[in-house]
Every structure is written in C-alpha cells, then in structure tokens.
Amino acid sequence: MTALLVTEHLSKQFGGVIATDDVGLSVNDGEIHAVIGPNGAGKTTLIAQLAGELAPDAGTIRFDGRDVTRLPAHERSRLGLARSFQVTSIFRNFTVLDNVALAVQAHSGSSFHFWRNARRDPTLREPARAALAAVGLADRAEIVAGDLAHGEQRQLEIAMALATRPRLMLLDEPMAGMGREDGERMVELLRGLKHGHGLLLVEHDMDAVFALADRITVLVYGRVIASGRPEAIRNDARVIEAYLGEAESARA
Amino acid sequence: MGVRSLALGAAVAGLALVPLIARALDAPFYVTLFGRIMIWAIAALSLNLILGYGGMVSFGHAAYLGVGIYTVGILSAHGVGSAFVQWPVAVAASALVALAIGAVSLRTSGVYFIMITLAFSQMLYFLGVSLKMYGGDDGMTLAARSRLGSWLDLEDGVVFYYVVLVALLVFHVLAARLVSARFGLVLRGVRGNERRMRAIGFPTYRYKLAAFVIAGAMCGVAGILLVNFTKYVSPGFMHWTRSGEIMVMVILGGMGTLVGPALGAAVFLLLEEVLSGYTEHWQLVLGPVLIVIVLFARRGLAGLFEREQA
Numbered sequence: 001m002t003a004l005l006v007t008e009h010l011s012k013q014f015g016g017v018i019a020t021d022d023v024g025l026s027v028n029d030g031e032i033h034a035v036i037g038p039n040g041a042g043k044t045t046l047i048a049q050l051a052g053e054l055a056p057d058a059g060t061i062r063f064d065g066r067d068v069t070r071l072p073a074h075e076r077s078r079l080g081l082a083r084s085f086q087v088t089s090i091f092r093n094f095t096v097l098d099n100v101a102l103a104v105q106a107h108s109g110s111s112f113h114f115w116r117n118a119r120r121d122p123t124l125r126e127p128a129r130a131a132l133a134a135v136g137l138a139d140r141a142e143i144v145a146g147d148l149a150h151g152e153q154r155q156l157e158i159a160m161a162l163a164t165r166p167r168l169m170l171l172d173e174p175m176a177g178m179g180r181e182d183g184e185r186m187v188e189l190l191r192g193l194k195h196g197h198g199l200l201l202v203e204h205d206m207d208a209v210f211a212l213a214d215r216i217t218v219l220v221y222g223r224v225i226a227s228g229r230p231e232a233i234r235n236d237a238r239v240i241e242a243y244l245g246e247a248e249s250a251r252a
Numbered sequence: 253m254g255v256r257s258l259a260l261g262a263a264v265a266g267l268a269l270v271p272l273i274a275r276a277l278d279a280p281f282y283v284t285l286f287g288r289i290m291i292w293a294i295a296a297l298s299l300n301l302i303l304g305y306g307g308m309v310s311f312g313h314a315a316y317l318g319v320g321i322y323t324v325g326i327l328s329a330h331g332v333g334s335a336f337v338q339w340p341v342a343v344a345a346s347a348l349v350a351l352a353i354g355a356v357s358l359r360t361s362g363v364y365f366i367m368i369t370l371a372f373s374q375m376l377y378f379l380g381v382s383l384k385m386y387g388g389d390d391g392m393t394l395a396a397r398s399r400l401g402s403w404l405d406l407e408d409g410v411v412f413y414y415v416v417l418v419a420l421l422v423f424h425v426l427a428a429r430l431v432s433a434r435f436g437l438v439l440r441g442v443r444g445n446e447r448r449m450r451a452i453g454f455p456t457y458r459y460k461l462a463a464f465v466i467a468g469a470m471c472g473v474a475g476i477l478l479v480n481f482t483k484y485v486s487p488g489f490m491h492w493t494r495s496g497e498i499m500v501m502v503i504l505g506g507m508g509t510l511v512g513p514a515l516g517a518a519v520f521l522l523l524e525e526v527l528s529g530y531t532e533h534w535q536l537v538l539g540p541v542l543i544v545i546v547l548f549a550r551r552g553l554a555g556l557f558e559r560e561q562a
Contacts, residue, residue: 051451077453085451091444102441105434106453112462113434114426121434164452 004029004168004198005050005081010059012045012222019045020056021222027168027198032190034201034209037219038242043202044086046219047172050200051083052076064167077106082166084157086173086202092146096137096156099145100128103163131163135189151182158189168198175205187211210234218242256557260511267417271410280409287413289514289521290420291477296501296513297423298470303499304507305431306463307443308358311366312373313498315353316468318380318490319346320475325485326386328394335398335406342476343469349376350468354461373495380487391486398480406480416477420514423470428510430466439463440508500538504545506552515553 003026012020019042027033035043048054050061052073061069068076091099101124105111108123118124132138135155140148145156154174161169174190175183187208193199203209209216210230217227218239226236233239267286274282295317302308323342332338353372357365381389397406406412430436438459441449449456479485488494497520505516523541527534549555 053447053450072455073450074453074455077451083451085448089445089448089451091441091448093444094440098437102437102449103452105437106449111434111438111454111459114430114436115433117429117432118434118437119432160448160452 002029003027004064005200006062007050008060008062010046010049010056010061012042012049012054012056018222020049023059023219023222023224025217025224025227027200029167029198030194030196031214032194032199032201032212034203034213034216035219036203036206036209036216040221041219042222043219044172045222047083047170047200047202050170051081074106077164077166080165080167081170082161082164082168083170084161084172084174086176088150088153088157090145090153090156090160092144094145095141096132096143096145096148097125097128097141099156100131100159100163101125103160104128104131107164128163131159134162134192135159136185151178151185154178154182154186155189158186158193162193166197168200169193171199171201171203173203174201175203175208183208259557263511264421268414271413283409283413285521285525287409287416287481289518290416291474291481292498292501292521293514293517294420294423294477295471295474295498296505296517297420297427298467298474299498300502300507300509300513301427301430301439301470302460302463302467303502304509304512305436305443306439306460308460308464309366310357310369310464310467310495311492311499312353312369312371312495313467313471314490314492314494315373315376316346316350316471317475317478317494317498318373318376318487319349319468320472321479321485321489322380322383322386323472324398324476324479325392325394328396328398329386329392333396333399335400338398339473339476343472346472346475347465347469350465351461354464354468358457358460358464370492370495373490374492377487377490377492380490383487387485389487391484391488394479394483394485397483398476412480416481419473419477423473424510424514431510435459435462443508500542502552504542504552506549506554509551509554511557512552512554519553 005027008024010020010023023046035046037043045054049056052071056069060067063076063079063081091102104124104127105118129138129141132141135158137152137155137159140152148156158174175186178186183205190199190212201212213230215228216230216233218225218233220242225242226233226239270286271283274280299310299313302310320342323345324338327338327341353369357368360368386392400406404411406415438454442456442460446456501516501520502513504519505514506512523538524534527537545552
C-alpha cells in the first residue's frame with residue numbers, strides 16, 4: 001500500500017491556543033484512517049488544513065508524493081482530495097441532482113460557458129446520477145436539497161465529495177446528528193467507499209469508528225497521543241485515560 | 253411556462269407599440285418615459301447578474317454607468333461622433349474599470365465589499381466633478397447623439413427608442429442563457445455556499461471577477477444609451493444615490509429573477525413619474541412599498557409570477 005496523504009510536523013496556533021501540535025499522520029489508498037479525540041482536540045482544524053482552507057504555521061502536507069502545503073483548496077480538489085463538512089454544507093436551493101452535477105462540473109473543464117443550458121448537459125447529469133446512486137439517493141434526485149431529511153443531506157454530502165472523483169476523502173463527522181438506522185446505513189456506505197479511495201474519517205461515534213477504521217489516531221489538545229490498529233488503541237492506557245474513559249463514563 | 257412566455261411576449265409587444273400609441277394619442281412623452289425605463293432596466297439587469305445571481309452586494313454600480321457616459325461625452329467633445337468608435341471604447345472602458353475595482357473589492361466580503369465598492373464609485377464621482385474641462389460639477393451637454401449611419405438616425409426619438417428596445421431584448425436573452433449555463437450555475441453556487449464551491453474544486457475568485465466585469469460592461473452600455481438619451485454628461489449619474497436606486501430597482505423587481513430588474517425599473521420610474529406630480533417627497537411612498545416587498549415577497553414582484561429555483 002502506498003501512502004496517499006502524509007503530514008509531517010503539522011502545527012497551527014490561534015493566538016495562544018495550540019490547535020495542531022506537531023502532527024504526523026498518513027492515509028493509505030484503500031484504507032480508512034480514523035482521527036478521534038475529545039471536543040476541542042483540533043480535529044476539524046486538522047481537516048481544514050488538509051483541505052486547504054487553513055494554512056498551517058509549520059510542517060508539510062504531501063498528497064500523492066507532491067507537496068501541497070501551500071496549495072489552495074480548489075487545486076487540492078483537482079488533485080483528488082475531497083472533503084465533506086461536519087455541518088451539512090450543501091446548496092439548499094438547488095435540487096439534489098443540481099448539487100452533485102455542480103461537483104461534477106467543477107472537474108470537467110472550465111466553466112466559462114455562457115450559452116448552453118448546463119442542466120441539460122448529459123456529461124454533467126449522468127455522472128451526477130451515478131454518484132447519487134452510489135450513496136442511495138437515486139430516487140431523490142429531483143427534490144430540493146433543503147427539503148431532504150437530515151440523514152439524506154448527510155448522504156448528499158458524501159455524494160458531492162464522491163462526484164469530484166477523489167482519491168482521498170476527508171470526512172468530517174459524516175454521522176453527525178444521525179439516528180441509529182441512518183448511522184448504520186452510513187457505516188455500510190463508507191465501508192464500500194474504502195475500495196478505490198483512501199478515507200480520513202473524523203467521527204465521534206465510537207461504534208462506527210471501531211467498526212470501520214483500519215487505523216486510528218488519537219488527538220488530544222492538537223497532539224497525537226497514540227496511533228495504531230483499533231485493538232491497540234482500545235487497550236492503550238493513555239487513550240483510555242484521555243478519551244475513551246471519559247466517553248464511557250459520559251455514556252453511562 | 254406557457255403563461256410566462258405569453259406574458260413576456262405581451263410585454264415586448266406592448267413596448268414595441270409604445271411609439272405608435274404615443275403618436276396616436278399625440279403624447280410623445282410616453283416614448284421618452286418608456287425609453288428611460290428600458291435604459292435603467294439594462295442597468296438593473298446588469299447589477300442583478302452579480303447581486304441577484306452571484307450574491308455580490310456591489311454598492312457602486314453607477315460607476316460603470318458613469319464610465320459609459322463620460323467615455324461617449326469626452327469622445328464627442330473631441331469631435332469623435334461615430335458610434336462605431338464611441339461604443340466599443342465605452343464598453344471596453346467600463347469593463348476595464350470593473351476589472352480594476354472587482355480585482356480589489358472581491359478580495360473582501362460582506363460589509364467590507366459593500367463599502368469598498370461604494371468608495372470606488374465615489375472616487376469616480378469626484379473624478380467627474382474635478383474634470384473642469386468636461387463641465388466639472390455642472391456637467392456638459394452632448395453636442396449630438398452617436399452617429400450610427402444615415403440609415404439609423406438616433407436623433408430621431410422613435411429610432412432611438414427601438415435601438416434601446418433591441419438592446420434590452422438582446423441583454424435579456426444573453427442574461428437568460430448565461431444564468432442557466434455552466435457559468436451561471438457557478439455564480440449561483442457561489443451565492444449559496446462559496447466555501448463549498450471551493451471545496452468541490454471551483455476557483456471562485458476568477459468566476460466572480462468575470463461576472464463583475466460582464467456586469468460592468470453591460471452597465472457601461474446602459475451609460476452609452478443614457479448619455480445619448482439625455483444628451484447630458486454629469487457626475488450626478490455616478491453619485492452613490494444612483495447606485496442605490498439601481499439596487500432598489502433590482503430588489504423591488506426581484507433579485508435573481510430574469511424579469512425582475514426590468515419590472516423593478518418600470519415600477520420605480522412609474523412611481524416617480526406619477527407621485528412626483530403630487531409631491532417632491534415621492535420617495536415617502538416608495539419607502540413603505542419597498543419595505544412591504546422585502547418583508548412579504550422575498551423574490552420581489554417577479555417572484556410573485558416566476559417560480560424558478562435559485
């Protein structure tokens with residue numbers, strides 16, 4: 001397996017707060033690498049840096065062997081790095097199909113076309129329908145996205161990322177706010193995505209994380225305190241102390 | 253769809269008949285009134301592209317109107333009267349000014365964007381005031397309307413009216429195509445969620461800038477028509493209250509709708525025409541009308557008829 005995404009010594013501060021502290025991690029092709037940690041551990045900040053929305057203060061990000069540390073978000077997307085958002089981030093007034101077709105359009109040449117109706121362009125609509133089918137939203141294509149149920153909006157998030165034909169997906173809490181049934185469907189969806197993609201998964205649902213992850217990295221106050229296979233993480237004393245113990249007691 | 257096309261066709265036919273009706277009623281005033289409405293409709297249409305579809309609250313749109321006006325005025329003052337020189341130069345000038353203003357302004361967003369576009373347009377306003385050679389504060393009259401050729405004499409009010417009508421129709425069709433084409437969907441996407449647009453791979457800045465330039469050039473055409481219409485060059489056309497009026501037309505008619513800007517321009521100018529006969533404080537009536545529209549018809553007057561997805 002080759003490492004698609006590698007970070008070294010990644011650091012980011014906001015004023016006096018250290019959000020990312022010397023983080024090194026890697027995601028391989030065909031692998032689900034989960035990043036967990038208590039609230040405020042810097043998970044979303046990490047994703048923002050990987051996606052190119054935030055510039056790190058120090059350290060490097062390499063994607064597919066290329067240094068992308070200073071590359072803006074849209075160029076990383078072109079290279080095959082996609083992200084989904086923790087807070088559903090869709091085009092609420094567009095139909096479901098329009099949402100995904102726009103993602104396809106972003107990767108099918110320039111959009112400096114002023115005359116032809118893009119909503120009747122099969123080169124945009126067909127791949128968009130395929131991405132919708134892949135996440136199980138095929139029969140919701142013509143609905144206005146804002147009218148979808150919450151769980152379906154989360155699926156649409158994934159479909160939009162998928163439609164950019166990424167090699168690696170950064171998924172920021174794809175199960176946020178989902179009920180058990182929707183959550184289980186999402187777990188199946190993500191398991192399927194693993195083939196042909198690397199996935200970096202930030203998630204609070206520990207059942208999902210341990211069901212899915214090939215590797216887990218634990219972040220506390222922006223720092224990696226442990227990284228390894230799920231069994232090792234589950235039994236790691238520092239992790240139990242810093243995070244899982246807290247989660248267990250919170251659940252009880 | 254059928255009803256809407258019918259209504260649109262009826263409106264176009266009505267506008268085409270205005271000069272004939274005016275002659276029958278011996279009231280040439282109507283040709284002037286509707287000519288003016290259509291020119292402002294073009295200005296509003298251009299602002300709607302960036303404001304309504306792109307979500308860019310440009311508060312300095314009258315600047316491009318002014319660039320169109322001054323380019324024609326200055327060329328004319330130096331003896332260049334041909335439309336075939338004046339008009340392309342004026343369009344290029346407004347596009348260039350829009351490029352410069354947009355390139356800087358679009359690096360900001362929100363209130364800063366509003367303020368910086370306002371500041372740029374006020375700079376141009378004061379530039380106009382300082383041009384003593386071209387009338388300064390008082391402005392100057394245009395010696396003659398642009399010369400298109402002996403076969404199309406703009407000095408003839410009716411001929412000029414039809415030129416304006418054709419220009420409005422052409423821009424309406426261009427805008428209608430643009431907002432449904434790939435470019436238009438990118439614009440609407442930016443309005444809806446720019447961060448997401450970047451995340452799915454769009455370099456949003458250059459699309460916004462392109463839209464800004466297109467809108468500026470289109471408004472420059474409105475300026476060309478306006479200066480020919482009034483035969484008068486004045487910095488007053490660039491004053492920020494003018495930018496405000498164009499914005500009010502767009503909001504009144506319906507942001508992000510195709511017929512909204514023209515509808516808004518018509519209602520605005522007709523209200524002005526009718527009410528200013530009673531009181532010079534006619535905007536006392538406009539104000540409440542605008543408030544009601546904004547509160548109860550989010551997509552303006554056009555939104556009451558037009559069902560279209562954002």
